[in-house]
Amino acid sequence: MIIFKYDKSFEGLLTAVFDAYFRKEFPDMLLGLDEPGPLFIETEHIVTTDKEKTNRVWEGLEKKLSSNALNMITHVWLSELEKSDELIFRYIRKTFDNQQNIETNYADDDVLQMQKTAQKVSREKHRLTGFVRFVKTSDDIFLATLTPDHNTLPLIIQHFKDRFRDQQWIIYDLKRNYGYYYNLKEVSEMSLADTNMIKNGQLDESILAGNEKLMQQLWKQYFKSMTIRERINIKLQRQHMPVRYWKFLTEKYSS
């Protein structure tokens, strides 16, 4: 069995593709640097992430794939699902090894799997643009916290930057412990040293802006009033808005 070990970064993965073609040897398994391998290892290659090699592989892909398919690769990477790196690896190999463009051949398992995984990420991205809830703090920053299934934050930042230009905001991923801060000029990545003021996804009351409680109360009341009681359909509600997102939705958590 041929094993490649790499640093679990996207650049590392592309470097692994480069190395494989260079060595004319293709891995059966991709592992992180300190992950234990299986019992029978024939060859083990340690990939050293290299900017140059990364770029060459990406440029090669740009020549063979549409921007849609390239987007799909980033989406699948951000899915953080197990073995999604191996899936991307196989997809890239198929792209390079075929004369014809393979991206619409959905009868191929890997192509279809890529499309489905990318769709999952894209669905969450779309959901989050709606489910992000800002809480206004006493220093006029609008803060939103969430724990997405996939690493979706980088994909939604542009939307919020476009929409809320005249207010400072932070969107924070509590699961991956990083977020983005917009300071009225630009967005920068940040991570909080201390998340003590956030409990169960909710901000400590002492740092809320003056009218924040009232607005939350109004929104909750509005949400309740909108329900048509003759048409209750809890199953449908949960299908559109899975319960795992509820703890960050102002209208769903109880005060």
Added chain:
Amino acid sequence: MKAEILNKLTILAESAKYDVSCASSGTTRHGSKGNLGSASGWGICHSFTEDGRCVSLLKIMLTNHCIYDCAYCINRRSNEVKRAAFTVDELVELTIEFYRRNYIEGLFLSSGVISDPDHTMVRMVQVIKILRTVHRFNGYIHMKSIPGCSQQLVHEAGLYADRLSVNIEIPTEKNLRLLAPEKDHDSVFKPMQFIQQGMLESAEERKKFSKAPKFVPAGQSTQMIIGATDETDLQVLQTTSFLYDKPGMKRVYYSGYIPVNQDDKRLPKIIQAPLVRENRLYQADWLLRFYGFKVDEIVDDSYPNLDLEMDPKLAWALRHPEHFPVDINKAEYQMILRVPGIGVKSAKLIISSRRFCKLSSADLKKMGIVMKKAKYFITCNELMMLNTVQEYTPEYVRKALTGEKISRKKPDQNQLSLVFDP
């Protein structure tokens, strides 16, 4: 102040909720410096209420006082409900504060009619004008146009709103007059025409000056109440199709009648809103807009109502077995689209994948085609397909798919059965 706002919000949201439209789609508008907000094109749902409906816009009435007495409406003059009215400033502030917290995509403003249509419309236009010009609000705005108001006001509203709508409410004029004596179809179609005219004029203007103001860029929509009157689905869908033929009509919504006014003799006594029928009408609506169907293919004089047990596409296929089976690897897109169990997305997947290789039923299954339905109507890259609607009969397929019991051969009476008790 606080308690009063909460009270108003409750009353005016309760009165607005029976309007089913909540779409925030149709306009793509990026944010820009000094403005608040953007519009996303596909629309974004921000929440879902316990009835499973999406909350996208702040759907609210300016007031629920009304001079009309329409039988189907909860806010009619003769009802004893709590009445309230927002001031323009209150509503503007509420919209902005909700928007900044990403609760909503924008505002859906509607209103009961106070003193006369124009007077009401002036106040509504004031709200959206202040939002757009004073607060530089760039999010989505959907406004109801009040039947019977002047063209000039519709025109002004159209410059600030993304979408305007006038509800037709009852599919035929005869029944509308019965339930809403103060209204007729003319009072609905007039403002629709004003909107349409405004859109056409603006399109012409923009050919000359690309910076000319846009007029309701997301078009107009309307709503019909289903089941309050005796129209057949044929009549409903004919009205739908008539409306879609007009330029700028983006959506017709169907609202299953909810018995809000139980004591009115003109209305049917029902316990449950006709939700299945409503669902079937939406399916038929989709067939009209995205699948290339005509109304008379879905319902006609011999079948004036939609089959409640199955979707209208399947019903059509079973009435027309002569078109099937369809060869997945050869047939045109339009024909593949007509196969029950294949939607627009899967039809496109099929078309693009079959260039690479012949598709088998296993491939189709992986792509997400509902083989349970589709298998009776297709042939693909297998040796023999002997289980299509041609070999079975439409009656058999119908039973198999609607879950009616198919009579199996009774177990042989002469055969002894062995029962092992553990």
